[in-house]
Each structure stands twice: as structure tokens, then as C-alpha cells.
Amino acid sequence: MAILEVSGVNKRFGGLKALDDVNLQVAEGAVHAIIGPNGAGKSTLLNCFVGKLEPDEGSVIFNGTSLLGGIHPYQINQLGVVRVFQTPEIFADMTLLENVMIPAFAKRDGSFKLNMWRSVANRPEVNDEAEEMLVEVGLADQRHTISATLSRGDKRRLELAMCLMQHPKLLLLDEPTAGMSRADTNNTIDLLKRIGERGITKIIIEHDMHVVFSLAHKISVLAQGHVIAEGTPDEIKGNPKVQEAYLGGAQ
Amino acid sequence: MTSTKRNDWLLMLGFTLAALAAPLLAQPFGANYPDLLQKFAIYGIFAIGFNILFGLTGYLSFGHAAFLGVGSYAAVWMFKLFTMEIIPAIIFGVIVAALFALVMGWLSLRRSGIYFSILTLAFAQMSYALAYSVLVPITNGETALQLRLTDPRYIDRMFFPAAPGLPSTQLFGVKMSGYPGFYLCAVLLIIAFYISLRIFRSPFGTMLRGVKTNQTRMNYTGLNPRPYTLAAFVISGMYAGLAGALLAITDPLAGAERMQWTASGEVVLMTILGGVGTLVGPVIGAGLIKYFENIFSAINEQTLHSFFSFLPDSIQNAVVAVLNLFVGDGWELTLGILFMFIVVFLPGGIMEGIEKLVGLFRRLTGSKSGRSAGQTQAAE
Amino acid sequence: MDAIILQILNGLDKGGAYALIALGLTLVFGTLGVVNFAHGALFMLGAFCAVTMNKILTLQQVVLDPIKKTPWGTPLEINTSYAETYLGDFGRLLIDYSVPASILLAIPVMALIGLAMERGLIRFFYHRSHADQILVTFGLAIVLQEIVRNLFGANSIPQAAPAIVAGSFNVGAFLGLDPYGIVYPWWRLVYLAFSLAVIALVFSFLQFTTYGMVVRAGMADRETVGFLGINIERRFAVVFGIAAVVAGLAGVMYTPILPPDFHMGMDFLVLSFVVVVVGGMGSLPGAIAAGFLLGILESFASMNEITSILPGINQIIIYLVAVIILLVRPRGLMGRKGVMES
Numbered sequence: 001m002a003i004l005e006v007s008g009v010n011k012r013f014g015g016l017k018a019l020d021d022v023n024l025q026v027a028e029g030a031v032h033a034i035i036g037p038n039g040a041g042k043s044t045l046l047n048c049f050v051g052k053l054e055p056d057e058g059s060v061i062f063n064g065t066s067l068l069g070g071i072h073p074y075q076i077n078q079l080g081v082v083r084v085f086q087t088p089e090i091f092a093d094m095t096l097l098e099n100v101m102i103p104a105f106a107k108r109d110g111s112f113k114l115n116m117w118r119s120v121a122n123r124p125e126v127n128d129e130a131e132e133m134l135v136e137v138g139l140a141d142q143r144h145t146i147s148a149t150l151s152r153g154d155k156r157r158l159e160l161a162m163c164l165m166q167h168p169k170l171l172l173l174d175e176p177t178a179g180m181s182r183a184d185t186n187n188t189i190d191l192l193k194r195i196g197e198r199g200i201t202k203i204i205i206e207h208d209m210h211v212v213f214s215l216a217h218k219i220s221v222l223a224q225g226h227v228i229a230e231g232t233p234d235e236i237k238g239n240p241k242v243q244e245a246y247l248g249g250a251q
Numbered sequence: 252m253t254s255t256k257r258n259d260w261l262l263m264l265g266f267t268l269a270a271l272a273a274p275l276l277a278q279p280f281g282a283n284y285p286d287l288l289q290k291f292a293i294y295g296i297f298a299i300g301f302n303i304l305f306g307l308t309g310y311l312s313f314g315h316a317a318f319l320g321v322g323s324y325a326a327v328w329m330f331k332l333f334t335m336e337i338i339p340a341i342i343f344g345v346i347v348a349a350l351f352a353l354v355m356g357w358l359s360l361r362r363s364g365i366y367f368s369i370l371t372l373a374f375a376q377m378s379y380a381l382a383y384s385v386l387v388p389i390t391n392g393e394t395a396l397q398l399r400l401t402d403p404r405y406i407d408r409m410f411f412p413a414a415p416g417l418p419s420t421q422l423f424g425v426k427m428s429g430y431p432g433f434y435l436c437a438v439l440l441i442i443a444f445y446i447s448l449r450i451f452r453s454p455f456g457t458m459l460r461g462v463k464t465n466q467t468r469m470n471y472t473g474l475n476p477r478p479y480t481l482a483a484f485v486i487s488g489m490y491a492g493l494a495g496a497l498l499a500i501t502d503p504l505a506g507a508e509r510m511q512w513t514a515s516g517e518v519v520l521m522t523i524l525g526g527v528g529t530l531v532g533p534v535i536g537a538g539l540i541k542y543f544e545n546i547f548s549a550i551n552e553q554t555l556h557s558f559f560s561f562l563p564d565s566i567q568n569a570v571v572a573v574l575n576l577f578v579g580d581g582w583e584l585t586l587g588i589l590f591m592f593i594v595v596f597l598p599g600g601i602m603e604g605i606e607k608l609v610g611l612f613r614r615l616t617g618s619k620s621g622r623s624a625g626q627t628q629a630a631e
Numbered sequence: 632m633d634a635i636i637l638q639i640l641n642g643l644d645k646g647g648a649y650a651l652i653a654l655g656l657t658l659v660f661g662t663l664g665v666v667n668f669a670h671g672a673l674f675m676l677g678a679f680c681a682v683t684m685n686k687i688l689t690l691q692q693v694v695l696d697p698i699k700k701t702p703w704g705t706p707l708e709i710n711t712s713y714a715e716t717y718l719g720d721f722g723r724l725l726i727d728y729s730v731p732a733s734i735l736l737a738i739p740v741m742a743l744i745g746l747a748m749e750r751g752l753i754r755f756f757y758h759r760s761h762a763d764q765i766l767v768t769f770g771l772a773i774v775l776q777e778i779v780r781n782l783f784g785a786n787s788i789p790q791a792a793p794a795i796v797a798g799s800f801n802v803g804a805f806l807g808l809d810p811y812g813i814v815y816p817w818w819r820l821v822y823l824a825f826s827l828a829v830i831a832l833v834f835s836f837l838q839f840t841t842y843g844m845v846v847r848a849g850m851a852d853r854e855t856v857g858f859l860g861i862n863i864e865r866r867f868a869v870v871f872g873i874a875a876v877v878a879g880l881a882g883v884m885y886t887p888i889l890p891p892d893f894h895m896g897m898d899f900l901v902l903s904f905v906v907v908v909v910g911g912m913g914s915l916p917g918a919i920a921a922g923f924l925l926g927i928l929e930s931f932a933s934m935n936e937i938t939s940i941l942p943g944i945n946q947i948i949i950y951l952v953a954v955i956i957l958l959v960r961p962r963g964l965m966g967r968k969g970v971m972e973s
Contacts, residue, residue, distance in 0.1 A: 050471070072470070072475070073470045073471050074469075074470050074471070074472075074473050074474055074475045075473075077470075077471055077472060077473030078473045082471075083471050085471075089465060089467060089468040089471070090465070090468065091460075091461050091464040091465050091468060092464055092465065093460070093463070093464045094457075094460060094461070094464060098457060098460075101454075101457070102457060102458065102461050102469075102472060102474075103472045103473070105454045105457070105458070106472050106473040106474045107473065109454070110473075111473060111474055111475040111478075112474070112475050112478040112479060113454070113455070114455060114482060115453055115454050115455050116449060116450050116453045116455045116456070117449055117453060118453060118454075119256070119449070119452040119453060120452060120453060120454050120456075120457050121255075121256070121452065122256075123454070162472070166472070166473065309762075311762045311765065358954070358958065361958055362957060362958075362961060364761060365666055365761045365762075365765070366908070366957055366961060368762075368765065369904050369905070369908050369953070369957065370953075370954060370957050370958075372901055372904065372905075373901075373905060373950040373953045373954050373957075374950070374954065376901055376947075376950050377947045377950040377951065377954075380943065380946035380947045380950075381943060381946075381947060383946075384942060384943030384946055385942050385943035512901060513897060516769060519766070519769075523766060576781060580780075580781075581777065581781060583773060583777045584773075584774060584777035584778065584781065586773070587770050587771070587773035587774035587776075587777060588770075588774055590766075590769075590770040590773070591752075591767055591770035591771060591774065594763060594766045594767040594770060595752075595755065595767060598763065
């Protein structure tokens with residue numbers, strides 16, 4: 001069952017055709033990677049999934065609901081599509097615990113609730129879950145630290161924790177290991193593998209092939225806005241079209 | 252977390268005691284005048300509300316004085332039309348201010364950052380200009396809205412005939428001027444403080460801080476920042492309306508100069524001075540600025556001379572000459588310099604200064620109970 | 632027809648002041664990225680340069696008249712200015728022309744003030760938030776305003792235009808229309824010409840000098856300029872100085888039109904931001920266009936025909952326009968697309 005169906009998506013920016021008849025089907029529970037050389041349109045495609053960009057044509061259907069048509073990012077999130085950013089987006093001025101509790105409240109209370117009365121500390125149902133999550137990602141001992149002081153790798157872990165607090169149905173990872181050291185990258189891969197055991201569907205946009213081949217069940221290769229190949233990691237490794245796109249005259 | 256329930260109760264207790272004992276505490280500073288004490292409390296309320304929008308949510312509004320004015324006008328109209336009892340006036344002032352804030356907020360919050368600030372600036376100046384021109388029937392323009400013998404006061408008339416002379420505002424028969432007036436303001440200040448404490452500690456408050464820190468993340472975490480910012484705006488507007496109503500209660504006069512953007516600038520000063528984003532900071536800032544405005548500005552050369560009389564004449568004259576620039580009429584200069592100092596060196600205001608001093612003290616006395624700089628607690 | 636031309640002139644003249652102030656503000660925001668709430672104070676300081684110049688020139692000494700005596704036999708004391716005593720007729724001329732002469736004083740003084748402000752305060756705020764910039768410059772504006780109040784007192788100090796232009800110009804006759812139908816004060820026309828001259832000067836500098844080109848590049852894309860190895864921050868002081876001088880000159884020449892007082896800076900500040908926003912916050916042509924446009928709009932709004940339908944409209948029209956622009960087209964008339972559209 002495809003949890004995300006992308007059909008016939010086209011997007012032009014002036015004279016440039018950024019997305020050219022993109023078709024994609026992401027199976028539920030799968031880890032689906034989207035790779036491709038620079039400028040292939042990966043980020044543009046992702047932006048169409050999260051309500052930031054509106055394609056000229058085509059449809060993006062998540063679990064039966066269209067993600068197009070001016071729907072706000074927060075509404076898409078409430079549907080269960082959660083995004084991890086290239087540069088970890090966290091609440092820098094707040095403690096780790098607070099960072100993790102906000103998504104939990106968002107999931108519980110919806111996009112807006114005027115709950116001014118009961119104290120945050122007085123919410124065991126959220127507090128406990130938040131603490132557990134921090135333990136799971138290995139950040140529990142820093143729960144009262146301000147998140148701005150974390151290392152890049154730890155910020156990524158925090159961000160993943162925040163996303164998981166929302167029990168996402170679909171996790172969109174935008175170059176999750178960008179700019180990371182080898183050690184941090186491996187840690188992230190391990191963490192993502194552990195999450196994988198929950199059966200969350202993941203779409204990963206990546207450049208680092210090691211990450212892709214460690215995690216992905218299925219890979220779509222994007223070049224010049226078009227899906228030029230699709231298949232399992234083994235199939236993609238040997239695909240001459242893919243090799244040409246990366247090494248050949250593609251730009 | 253240091254902000255435990257116990258700490259909060261201690262804070263409430265301490266604050267309540269300080270507020271109620273203010274006349275005694277103000278005595279050594281020469282500030283024990285009921286009018287001045289009333290202003291401390293009233294502007295404290297104003298600043299607490301403003302802090303919710305600026306300190307918690309991160310939106311700098313230069314138009315909040317408009318709500319102060321609106322609250323005042325509404326309250327005076329209540330006095331004129333219906334009754335001198337203050338409770339209807341307070342309620343009416345708050346509600347009118349809330350409606351006004353709803354409209355202004357809904358429009359202004361369509362933008363953020365400096366564009367938001369300029370929008371609020373424009374609205375404030377518009378309100379001010381309108382109050383002096385088109386809306387003169389309501390505001391009485393330059394002569395300001397005042398009580399008259401000819402006011403209908405319908406509800407009062409139902410209970411007792413008109414007495415000679417102008418009546419005064421009252422709460423069930425107690426005149427609301429002087430110390431009783433102050434205690435009214437103090438009680439409302441304590442309540443206002445308590446409400447802001449709850450907001451700070453609540454999930455709503457956490458969301459507001461989230462908006463301030465990273466609005467993008469809020470969006471992508473499934474939260475719609477718009478209703479949160481609007482709620483914060485309206486709440487702070489209501490606080491301002493309450494302050495305006497209290498101003499009218501303690502001195503039944505409503506003038507449009509309260510709505511100028513420079514008057515809004517004053518509450519910005521108060522909040523920053525005291526400590527933006529902290530609980531107690533704004534109240535401290537409000538008190539300090541009102542103190543400066545009234546006491547500092549009354550210090551003149553004579554006072555300085557008598558203060559420094561222990562110095563030999565030539566030095567005394569030099570010292571007085573220099574200091575004289577900064578007191579009396581020069582109090583705004585001192586305020587401006589102090590404000591700049593705070594923004595440049597101590598952006599967390601006086602509260603940050605106190606925290607640093609306490610930290611320094613702890614380090615010097617080798618205390619182990621102070622946590623490292625990396626730790627924190629929710630805005631204290 | 633007469634009334635319309637009169638209002639256009641009125642508007643252009645006020646618009647000139649708005650345009651000059653907005654020019655400096657936009658220059659600072661576009662190049663340095665700083666929101667300067669003390670810009671109105673610079674306008675005020677310029678005006679007080681004129682006041683100071685006047686005070687210096689009219690510094691008086693008591694001279695004993697050689698012939699005349701008072702009723703009780705002592706020589707009559709005459710107050711004469713030093714300028715007259717030592718420079719005679721030229722001295723009198725100088726006093727008469729004190730306002731334009733103040734330009735000579737204002738340029739170096741304002742440049743110095745601008746440089747001092749930038750080096751001493753503003754440059755520490757390049758990387759701080761706009762809110763912090765607003766706050767510290769707001770504080771500075773208060774301090775400057777209070778210093779001026781301390782030195783010059785709280786009352787406005789009217790300055791006279793040179794006698795030769797003290798009268799009015801018969802625009803009606805000039806244009807071949809009804810003579811005496813449109814009579815306009817000479818000095819205001821001078822001001823209009825002056826503001827256009829200053830604007831032209833600034834634009835020439837930006838357009839035709841290498842220095843100006845670098846500044847324009849920095850306004851368009853600061854990051855890239857840095858990548859090209861150009862240290863743009865070093866030029867910031869000069870840009871700020873230019874902005875200060877422009878604001879100051881606007882203030883100097885405006886003194887015969889509006890007697891300067893210590894809080895005129897704050898009064899003009901809101902207007903200047905509104906103008907900048909309408910024009911588009913990074914756009915210099917936008918600031919100029921918006922300044923003149925809003926000046927004319929304000930003038931027309933104060934026409935009796937209009938105020939009888941919409942009372943009070945003249946006072947709020949500028950703010951109303953700003954609100955509409957901010958809500959409908961936040962990049963202003965000429966701002967770059969994408970700036971602040973979310």
C-alpha cells in the first residue's frame with residue numbers, strides 16, 4: 001500500500017523546469033531514498049511535500065489526502081507528515097526537555113489550544129513520554145541544558161526525538177547527515193535504524209551513499225527533475241543510467 | 252528544574268507582601284505618596300502585559316499605549332453614563348481594549364519583525380491623531396475627557412439623587428483615591444502577576460516562547476503560530492486596558508497624549524530595564540521609571556548641595572554642576588543613558604544584573620549549590 | 632486648478648524633507664542592515680546646527696555709543712554682534728544668511744557625529760537583532776534629544792530665512808495663470824530645489840564613483856561582496872556619515888519652515904519610517920518617490936474639500952497608506968521582490 005503517491009508533478013521556475021513529470025510511490029513502512037546529483041530537484045520535490053511549494057501540475061496524495069492546494073505546513077504536520085531539516089531546526093533558547101515536550105503538546109492538543117492554566121510541569125502524561133524519548137536517543141542527562149549549546153550531532157538527535165514525539169506516519173529527512181563527521185554519521189544511521197523498528201515510513205534525501213545503502217529499501221534517482229531510475233540498492237548500484245547521471249555530462 | 256511549585260509559591264508570597272507593604276518599603280526612598288504608589292502598580296500591570304507579547308513571544312509593539320488610552324476613555328465613559336462604581340468601569344475598559352487589540356493585532360500580526368513593529372507604530376499614531384480630530388465627540392480632544400456635573404450616571408441615579416459637586420470613583424462606597432486607591436491597584440497587580448505566572452508556566456507560555464525562538468519549527472511541528480501570537484497580543488492589550496481603567500479610576504481624566512507612540516516607548520523601556528522575558532523584571536522596571544519620573548526629577552541643585560555639603564566648596568560645586576545635568580530636568584537623560592547601557596551590556600535588564608551578582612557571590616563564597624552556566628530554568 | 636497647483640507645491644516641499652530623511656534611513660538599512668531609530672534625532676541635530684550658527688554669528692557685545700546718551704547722562708549701551716563690529720556689512724549679510732551659511736557648519740559636524748555614532752555604537756549591533764538595534768538607537772535618540780534640551784532649552788527657536796527670500800513668489804503669474812492665485816513662499820521653493828540637489832548629489836556619488844558602486848553592490852548583496860574580498864564594513868562608517876549629513880542638511884534648511892525644538896526628531900521619526908516602508912525598505916529610488924508621493928498626498932488630504940467629507944483624514948492618511956502597503960504589498964513600491972513576503 002502506497003502511503004505517499006506522487007503523480008505527474010511538474011514545476012517550472014521561469015525558464016527552468018525543476019520538476020519534470022515526477023512519479024513516485026512510497027510504500028508504507030519502507031525506507032525510500034531519493035538521490036541525485038546537485039540541482040536534480042530533490043529539495044524542490046521535498047518542498048512540494050510539505051506545503052512550501054505548489055507544483056504547476058500533478059498530485060501528491062498522502063494516505064488519501066492531497067498535500068497540495070495551499071494547505072499550511074502545520075496542517076500537513078497534523079496529518080502525520082513530519083519533516084527533519086538539513087540544518088537541525090530546534091528551539092535553541094529552550095531546554096532539551098522543553099524541546100521535546102512541545103511536539104507532544106502539538107500532537108495532543110492540535111494546532112492551537114489556549115491552555116494557560118495548568119503548569120507544564122504538572123502534566124505527567126507528557127513529561128514521562130518526553131523523558132523516555134530523551135533516554136532513547138541518549139540525551140537524557142542533558143535534559144535541562146539549553147539546546148543551543150549542543151553539538152551538531154546532538155542537535156540532530158534532539159530533532160529526531162522531537163519528530164518521534166509526534167508519532168509520525170511519514171518522516172521526511174532532508175540530508176540528515178549533511179556536514180557531519182564520520183562518527184556522527186554512523187550514530188545517526190544507528191539511530192535511524194532503531195527508529196525503523198517502529199515501522200515508520202521514511203523518505204530520505206541524501207548525498208552520502210553509505211547512508212543510503214545502509215538504510216534504504218528502495219531508491220529513486222532524480223536527475224534534471226525527472227526520475228531516471230528506481231529500484232533496490234543493488235539494482236541502483238549497477239545501473240548505468242545512474243552512473244552517467246552522476247559522473248557524466250549531467251547538469 | 253529550579254522553578255518548582257514551591258519556588259513559585261514563595262515568589263507569589265514575596266510579591267504579595269512587597270506589594271501590600273509598598274508604602275512602608277517606599278518610605279526610605281521618599282516615595283511614599285499614594286499617587287506615586289498607584290502609578291507603580293498601574294504601570295507594573297501595563298508592563299507585565301507588554302512583557303507577555305514582547306518578552307515571551309518576541310514581538311515588539313510600539314502601539315500598546317493606544318490600549319492604555321482606550322481603557323481610560325472607556326472607564327471614564329462608564330463613569331459618566333452609568334455609575335461611579337469602579338467594577339463596571341474596569342470590566343468595560345478591559346473588554347473595549349480587548350476588542351481594539353483584536354482588530355489591531357489581527358492586522359499587525361500579518362507581518363513579523365520590524366514590519367510588525369512599524370505597523371503597530373502606524374496604528375498608534377493613527378489612533379492618537381483620530382482621538383484629537385474625528386473622534387473628539389468620544390474623546391473630547393485636547394481638553395481631555397472629564398467628569399461633569401451634567402453627566403447622566405443612569406445607574407447611580409436609580410439608587411440615590413445627585414449630590415452637589417463632582418462625585419468620586421468608589422468601590423461599594425469607599426472612595427478610590429489616596430491609599431484605598433493604591434490598595435485597589437495593588438490587589439489587581441497581584442492578581443495580574445499571578446495570571447502572568449500561570450501563563451509563563453503553562454503549555455501556552457511554552458508555545459509562545461517557541462514562537463519567539465523558532466517560528467519555522469513551530470509551523471513544522473504542527474502548531475499554527477497565528478492564533479498564539481494573536482492571543483498574546485490581545486492578552487497584553489487587556490492588561491493595558493486594565494491599567495488604563497485604573498488610571499482613570501484614580502484620576503478620572505482621560506487624555507489622548509497617553510496614546511502617543513512615545514508613551515508606548517515608555518513601557519518598552521520599563522520592560523527592558525527590568526528584564527525582558529522575566530516575571531518580576533517588568534514590575535521592577537515600571538517602578539524604577541516612575542520613581543525616576545517623580546522623585547529623581549524633583550532633585551534640584553539645592554538638594555544636591557545639601558547632599559554633598561560634606562565636601563569642600565570647590566569640589567562640591569564641581570560635583571553638583573556635573574550631577575545637576577543628570578537630575579531634575581535631566582532625569583530623562585539619565586534614563587536614556589541607563590537604557591542604552593542595559594541594551595548594550597546587560598540585555599537581560601536588572602534581573603540579569605541580579606542573577607550575575609548572585610552568581611558572582613556564589614562563586615566567591617565557593618558555594619556548590621549554584622549550577623553551571625549551561626543549566627537553566629524556565630523564565631524566572 | 633490654482634488650489635491643486637498650490638497643494639502640489641506644498642506637497643513637494645514637505646515631500647522633499649521626507650525624501651531626504653527617508654534617503655538616509657534607507658541608505659543605512661540597505662547597506663548596514665541597521666534599523667536606526669536615532670535618524671530623526673540627526674534631522675533635529677542638523678536643525679540645531681543652524682541654531683548654533685545663528686547664535687555664534689549673533690553673539691553680541693555691549694558697545695558704548697560715542698554720541699548718544701541715556702536720559703541720565705551715561706553713554707548709551709548698544710548691543711552689537713561681533714560679526715557686525717568686525718565684519719561690518721559683510722557681518723550683517725552673514726547674519727541674514729545664517730541659515731544657508733549653517734550648511735558649512737552642518738556638513739562637518741554631522742559627518743563627525745555620524746562617524747562617531749557608527750564607530751562608537753552602531754557597529755556593535757550589526758549582528759544583533761533588529762529589535763536590539765531599534766532599542767539602542769531609540770535610547771540614543773532620547774539621550775541626544777535631552778542633551779539638546781539641556782543646552783538650548785525646551786522652547787522652539789525660530790530661525791529666519793534670508794531676507795531676499797523672505798517673501799513669496801507669484802507662481803500664478805509665472806505659469807501664466809491667474810496672478811495672485813498661487814502665491815508661494817520663496818524659501819519653500821528654495822528648499823525644494825535644495826532637496827532635489829542633495830538627492831542628485833547622493834545619487835551621482837552612488838552611480839558614478841567606484842566607492843558608490845561598492846556601496847550599491849553591498850546593498851544588493853552583502854554576502855557576495857564579501858566573497859569578492861571587499862571589506863564592506865570599512866565603508867559603513869562613511870555611509871553612515873553620509874546618511875547623517877543628508878539628514879542634517881534636511882534639518883538645517885527646514886528651520887525657517889518649522890522652528891526647531893528638541894523633540895522634532897521623534898516627531899519626524901515615525902513619518903520617516905512610514906515613508907521608507909512605503910517606498911520599499913532597501914530601495915533608494917523608492918524612498919525618494921515615496922517621500923514626495925506621501926508629501927503630496929498629505930497636502931491634498933488637507934484640502935478643505937477633502938476634510939469636509941472625511942474629517943481628520945489629513946492627519947492619518949500617511950499612516951493609512953503605510954498600513955495598506957504593509958498588508959497588501961509589503962515590499963513597498965519599489966522594494967525587491969521576496970524581501971519580507973511570507
